[in-house]
Structure formats: C-alpha cells, structure tokens
Amino acid sequence: MPIFNFTDDEALGCVISVDTATVTIRVDSIERLRRIQVNRLTVLQSSRAGQHLIGIVTRITRRAEDRAEEPVGEVDPIDQVLPQNNLVRITLIGTLLDRVGMQENVFRRTLETVPEIDANCFALEGERLTQFMQVISNVGADGPRLSLGSFTLDDEAVAYLNGNKLFQRHAVIVGGTGSGKSWTTARLLDQVAQLPQANVILFDIHGEYKPLVGDEFRHYRIAGPVDLEKGTGLAEGVLHLPYWLLGYEALISLFVDRTDQNAPNQSMMMTRCITDAKRATLADPAHADILANFTIDSPVPFDISAVLTELGRLNEEMVPGAKAGTEKQGPYFDKLSRLIARLEAKRQDRRLGFIFQPPAQCMDMGWLAEVVHLLICGRGAQADAKGGIKIIDFSEVPSDVLPLMVSLLARLVFTTNQWTEQADRHPIALLCDEAHLYIPERAAADSSDAVSVEIFERIAKEGRKYGIGLVVISQRPAEVNRTVLSQCNNVIAMRLTNGDDQTVIRRLLPDSLGSFGDLLPVLDIGEALVVGDASLLPTRVRVAEPRHKPNSQTVAFWDCWNEGAFKGDAPKSVKAWRRQSFQV
Numbered sequence: 001m002p003i004f005n006f007t008d009d010e011a012l013g014c015v016i017s018v019d020t021a022t023v024t025i026r027v028d029s030i031e032r033l034r035r036i037q038v039n040r041l042t043v044l045q046s047s048r049a050g051q052h053l054i055g056i057v058t059r060i061t062r063r064a065e066d067r068a069e070e071p072v073g074e075v076d077p078i079d080q081v082l083p084q085n086n087l088v089r090i091t092l093i094g095t096l097l098d099r100v101g102m103q104e105n106v107f108r109r110t111l112e113t114v115p116e117i118d119a120n121c122f123a124l125e126g127e128r129l130t131q132f133m134q135v136i137s138n139v140g141a142d143g144p145r146l147s148l149g150s151f152t153l154d155d156e157a158v159a160y161l162n163g164n165k166l167f168q169r170h171a172v173i174v175g176g177t178g179s180g181k182s183w184t185t186a187r188l189l190d191q192v193a194q195l196p197q198a199n200v201i202l203f204d205i206h207g208e209y210k211p212l213v214g215d216e217f218r219h220y221r222i223a224g225p226v227d228l229e230k231g232t233g234l235a236e237g238v239l240h241l242p243y244w245l246l247g248y249e250a251l252i253s254l255f256v257d258r259t260d261q262n263a264p265n266q267s268m269m270m271t272r273c274i275t276d277a278k279r280a281t282l283a284d285p286a287h288a289d290i291l292a293n294f295t296i297d298s299p300v301p302f303d304i305s306a307v308l309t310e311l312g313r314l315n316e317e318m319v320p321g322a323k324a325g326t327e328k329q330g331p332y333f334d335k336l337s338r339l340i341a342r343l344e345a346k347r348q349d350r351r352l353g354f355i356f357q358p359p360a361q362c363m364d365m366g367w368l369a370e371v372v373h374l375l376i377c378g379r380g381a382q383a384d385a386k387g388g389i390k391i392i393d394f395s396e397v398p399s400d401v402l403p404l405m406v407s408l409l410a411r412l413v414f415t416t417n418q419w420t421e422q423a424d425r426h427p428i429a430l431l432c433d434e435a436h437l438y439i440p441e442r443a444a445a446d447s448s449d450a451v452s453v454e455i456f457e458r459i460a461k462e463g464r465k466y467g468i469g470l471v472v473i474s475q476r477p478a479e480v481n482r483t484v485l486s487q488c489n490n491v492i493a494m495r496l497t498n499g500d501d502q503t504v505i506r507r508l509l510p511d512s513l514g515s516f517g518d519l520l521p522v523l524d525i526g527e528a529l530v531v532g533d534a535s536l537l538p539t540r541v542r543v544a545e546p547r548h549k550p551n552s553q554t555v556a557f558w559d560c561w562n563e564g565a566f567k568g569d570a571p572k573s574v575k576a577w578r579r580q581s582f583q584v
Contacts, residue, residue: 002098003105003131004043004052004122011120012036013088015044018114023055025121027086032123036060039519039540041124041132041153042090044115050098053115054107054124054132055090056538058515062086090121091513093538096135105135107536133157136537146191148184148492152527152540159530159541161490163191166534167429167469170460170487174477174505175494180526182208184492185431185473186546189389192429193217198388199378199426201413203406205434207395207582212548216379218387222405223354224396226579233359234374239392241405242358243304244278245368245412247297250404253448255342265332266339273310277302287365301363304356308343311336351398355405372416375409378426396582400448403438407452414459417466427467430459435472436479443481453481460487477504490532495523513538 012035013027023044027033036042036057044053062085092111100106115121124132133154146163150156173188175181185202186209192198193216202209210219220239223232232238246254248271256266278300282291294300315337317330347356361367373381379388397405410430417425432439439456443449460470460483472488474480478500485508493505506517509531516538519529523540531538560567576582 001104002050003128003135004096004098006043006120006122008120010122012042012123013086013121015115015117015119015121016087018117020114021092021111023090023092023115023121025088025090027088030062030086033060033062033086033088035125036088036123039516041129042088043096043122043124043128044090044092045119045121046095047113047116047119051113052096053092053111053113054094054096055092055121056513057088058091059089060087061089088121091515093513094536096132105131107132107135109536130154130156136160146188146534147544148187148191148528148530149542149544151537152542155542159535159539161530161534162536163534165532166490167427167471168464169489169533170463170470170472171490171492171532171534172472172474172477172485172488172508173492173494174474174496174501175528176496176498176501177475178525179475179494179496179523180528180543181473181475181494182433182550182552183526183546184494184528184543185209185433186212186548186550187543188471189431190546190548193389195388197378197380197426199376199428200389200431201375201409201428202389202391202431203409203433204391204393205395205402205406205437206552207393208551209391209433210393211551212389212391214548215386217389217391218374218382219391219393220374221393221395222397224579224582225350225353228350228353228357231359233361234371239371240354240358240362241408242301242362243355244301244363245299245408246404247411247451249446249451249454250408250448253446253451254346254401254404255339257338257342258446260338262335262338265335269311269314269332269336270307270339271296273307274302276310277304277306280306281365299368301365301367304343304347308340308347311340311343315340352401354397355401372412376413376416376426376428381426399437403440403452404448406432406438407455410459411455414455414463414466414468417468420466425467427469429469429471431471431473432456433473435474435484436476439472439481439484441479441481453484457481457483460484477501480504490534491529493520493523493529493531494527495525496520 012032013025015023016026017024038057038060040057042055042057044055046053094107094109095112097106133151134157137158137160146161146166148159148161151159173181173184189212192200220237223238223240227238252267255270256263275296278294281300281302282294314332315334317333318327319330321328346352375390379385394402394406413428438452440449443453459468463470472480472484491505491508496502496505502517502520505520509516513531516529516531523529526543528541528543530541
C-alpha cells in the first residue's frame with residue numbers, strides 16, 4: 001500500500017512559488033516551522049494522482065512582523081518578490097510513485113510534474129521517513145546493491161549504491177586527513193571483494209592497505225633495492241617495471257632535459273637508437289609480424305647497454321673532412337653528453353633498480369603477458385583462484401618517478417583492454433589513492449606529471465568504452481586535475497575544511513544541490529555526502545565499519561605520550577633509510 005497518506009491538517013504549509021526545480025512554501029504555524037530543518041526531506045502534492053514530489057529543504061526564513069530598518073546588504077530576489085513571513089525554500093529531487101506496474105512505492109530521480117500553487121507540503125519524519133528510506137534502500141530492480149553504510153536521516157535504513165553506475169560513470173572519494181577516506185575505500189573494497197569475478201586494482205601509495213588480506217586480495221610491491229640483492233620477483237609478490245615498458249613521452253621526460261639547447265637532437269637520437277635496439281630484438285623470424293608493424297611505443301624488450309653504446313659512438317663520431325685524409329666532428333659530436341650522463345646516472349641509481357636492473361626473466365618477450373594476466377584478470381581466471389582485488393604498494397618508489405610508474409600500470413591496463421575483443425573484455429576498476437600526487441592540476445609541459453595526467457585524462461574520457469572504471473581518491477581535490485574530476489559523475493565527499501577543496505566539490509554537484517556543499521566542513525568523522533548517478537537519493541551517509549581496517553587510523557598523540565614505553569627504533573629506521581627499503 002502507498003506509504004504516503006497525508007491529511008490536509010498535517011500540512012507544513014502551502015506552495016506560493018515554483019521555479020523549475022525550486023519551490024517556496026509559506027508556513028502559517030510557528031510550531032510547524034520549528035519542526036523543519038535545513039537538509040531534511042519534505043513531500044509535496046503532485047498535480048498527478050498517485051504521485052508525490054520529494055524535496056530537500058535548502059533555506060528557512062522567518063521575518064519579524066515589525067521591521068524598524070530595511071535589510072542591509074544583498075537581498076535574495078525571491079525575498080524581494082515574496083515579502084511574506086515564514087518561508088521555506090525546497091529543492092525538488094525526485095518523485096515517489098504509488099504504483100508502477102506490479103511494483104508499489106517506486107522512487108525515481110525525475111520530475112515529470114511540479115507542484116501547483118497552494119499545493120500542500122508535508123514534513124517527512126517518523127514512521128513515514130523510515131518507510132521512505134527503506135524504499136530508497138531497495139535498489140534491486142535498478143541494479144546491483146553496494147552497501148556503503150546507513151543514512152544519517154535514518155540509521156535503520158541501509159544506504160545502497162548502484163554498483164554498475166558507480167564504476168561506469170567514474171567516482172571521486174575525497175576527505176581531509178582523518179575524515180575516514182581510507183576507511184570508506186576499504187568498505188568499498190569489502191563489498192566488491194564479495195563478488196566471485198571481482199576485478200580491481202588499487203594504487204596504494206603509502207602501503208596503508210596491507211591489512212586487507214584474504215583470498216579476495218592479492219598484494220604486489222614495487223621492487224626495492226633489497227629485492228635486487230635477493231632476486232625476488234612475481235612469485236614473491238614483487239613487481240619490476242623494466243624501462244622497455246615506458247612509452248616514448250615517458251622515456252623522454254625521464255632522460256632528456258628540455259631546457260638543454262641540444263634537447264631536440266637528444267630526443268631524435270634516442271628515438272633512433274631505441275628503435276634500432278627493438279628491431280634487433282625482433283630479428284628472430286618468429287617475430288616477423290611484430291617487426292613489420294612495431295613503433296617506438298611498442299612494448300618490446302631491448303638492451304639499454306646497446307643504446308648507450310650507440311649514443312656514445314655518435315657523441316664522439318668523427319667524419320671525413322672536406323680535404324682528403326682529414327676528419328671533422330660529426331653532426332652530434334658532444335651534443336649527447338648530458339643525455340648519456342643522465343642515462344648512466346639513472347642506471348646506477350639503486351632506488352630505480354626496479355626499472356633499470358630487472359631480473360633476466362623481465363627481458364623475455366613472454367613476461368609482459370604474464371604480468372598483464374595477473375593485473376587485469378579477475379579471480380576466476382587466476383591459477384590459484386585468488387586475488388580479484390590487486391593492491392599494488394608504491395611506498396618504496398621515489399617520489400620523482402612515482403607519476404611515471406603509476407601511470408605506466410594504468411597505461412598497461414588501458415592499452416590491453418583497448419586491444420581486447422569486446423566480447424572478451426572483463427571490466428576492471430582502477431582505484432587511485434592519493435591521486436593528487438600523480439594526477440596533479442598543474443603539471444609542467446613534457447614533465448613526468450604531464451605524461452601521467454595525459455594517460456589518466458584519456459582513461460577518464462574513454463575508459464567506459466573499454467570496460468575501465470576510475471575511482472579518484474584524494475585529500476586535496478583542489479590539487480587534482482580538473483578534467484579527470486569533471487568526468488567523475490559520482491561524489492563521495494567526507495569532511496573538507498579547506499575553502500579551495502570545498503569549491504572544487506561544489507562545482508561537481510548539480511546546480512540544484514549546490515547548498516549541499518555547505519555541509520562539507522561540518523560532516524562527522526566517517527560521514528559522507530553521497531551524490532551522483534549511483535545514488536537514488538543525494539544525502540548524508542554514515543559509512544559502515546570495513547572488515548579489514550587500513551593502516552591509516554589517526555595516531556592518538558596524547559595517549560601514546562602517556563604510555564610507559566617508547567615505541568621508536570632509531571637505528572632500524574636509519575638502516576631502512578639507507579637501504580631505501582623496509583624489507584630486511
């Protein structure tokens with residue numbers, strides 16, 4: 001039976017103004033005016049039978065009967081036109097239909113009608129609120145149910161998101177330090193992990209998701225200097241990213257200084273030498289089909305020593321002079337010195353060993369297929385039937401190459417899916433933790449940041465076509481690339497106190513829900529503002545506790561200082577610093 005059966009004497013007030021999705025009502029009873037609060041839900045009579053319009057209170061105004069002075073400052077246009085007392089402004093967000101076919105009480109985020117003048121408005125509270133939130137929770141007919149927590153309006157009602165729309169339309173999870181952002185991410189992964197063919201990659205920048213364990217999770221760590229000594233590899237959960245995986249732009253940003261007057265020559269010669277080195281790898285007749293179509297960006301192993309040798313030869317080359325028996329400096333004589341020096345320095349840097357000193361198996365043509373299989377295949381396709389969620393730990397990667405390395409893995413996933421037949425594509429979601437570090441808003445041209453931004457912009461714009469979803473996670477949305485954020489049609493925003501960050505999130509909200517942005521600085525820890533295609537009702541949600549909590553809980557300073565024993569181990573910390581690794 002219909003859950004809304006209001007009588008006229010329960011009316012909060014009546015409609016006196018309608019403007020597209022905004023309605024103003026006048027409340028004659030002060031007692032009833034006190035019952036309503038900003039951001040609470042209301043129900044309005046529709047011009048069609050069997051329908052009720054749902055709205056959110058955005059403003060409450062009560063004017064004194066006798067005003068000695070005119071108001072100072074800007075006056076709202078509606079207040080000028082409607083000088084009556086006790087006004088409530090409401091933004092319409094959807095329609096509840098008593099019956100649709102065989103279904104009863106169906107909520108839709110559409111406005112087929114608007115209220116008529118003098119239509120009654122009712123406060124949604126008590127038992128009716130509980131029943132309505134239960135209607136909202138029942139998204140089974142609209143798609144898969146992803147439980148995030150409970151609605152702040154009613155703790156008994158579970159807040160479900162539409163799992164399809166969350167990843168199809170991309171999402172952003174933001175919140176200041178200590179607001180519960182990592183907790184929310186862990187809760188999301190909890191829900192995804194329950195699916196038999198789940199397929200997610202989480203870029204874990206600080207290693208805080210190590211506690212997420214079980215058959216659903218597979219952990220990889222980017223190799224550190226200690227791993228070079230031990231020779232650890234994929235079997236031990238250690239991932240190397242050899243230099244030959246890098247595309248042309250990434251290679252140039254890594255080795256060529258664009259401010260050098262010889263930068264064009266260096267780029268050109270490097271391209272030629274790498275192409276020749278890849279051609280040598282493909283000399284085997286078994287690779288004839290690849291040789292006929294490969295480019296500088298093709299992921300083909302090559303010997304970087306051969307590249308250095310050829311660059312050195314060109315840098316010292318002497319050519320026949322104008323007179324017989326004489327020589328002169330070649331066209332690139334001493335113009336490649338800085339390029340060679342930079343390349344040699346990178347090769348010898350132990351921190352970058354996972355790039356330039358990979359194990360022998362990483363130089364095999366078949367190695368890439370093995371890695372890609374582990375990364376983009378769901379749990380059911382893995383040999384051990386484990387690890388639908390892949391967590392990749394970048395905590396030991398130097399910050400100056402972090403954007404290149406994260407974007408390299410993102411590029412591998414995107415390109416592989418792009419070259420997979422549509423019928424064979426298995427969707428995959430990329431969760432980008434601390435996204436402001438490698439998808440920045442401001443990136444210098446031709447820098448590693450610019451290379452990373454370009455890749456993620458393409459995924460944000462085109463990923464849906466190839467079955468790739470993007471979830472951007474950051475504590476500083478103002479520092480995340482605007483193009484990427486603009487493609488995220490789902491917002492899970494936790495407490496934000498910085499004005500610039502609040503402004504960015506307000507711009508992502510629909511115009512009619514702009515007032516929701518005012519909640520950002522007052523949200524409780526673990527409470528989120530959820531708006532977007534995946535949520536039937538834009539509202540506040542209290543995120544439920546995840547099964548596995550990440551290592552990101554805020555440190556209790558006072559409690560730790562009040563303990564009897566000191567936790568630190570300075571010699572161990574210094575040793576890890578010198579070894580550039582937490583591994584022993």
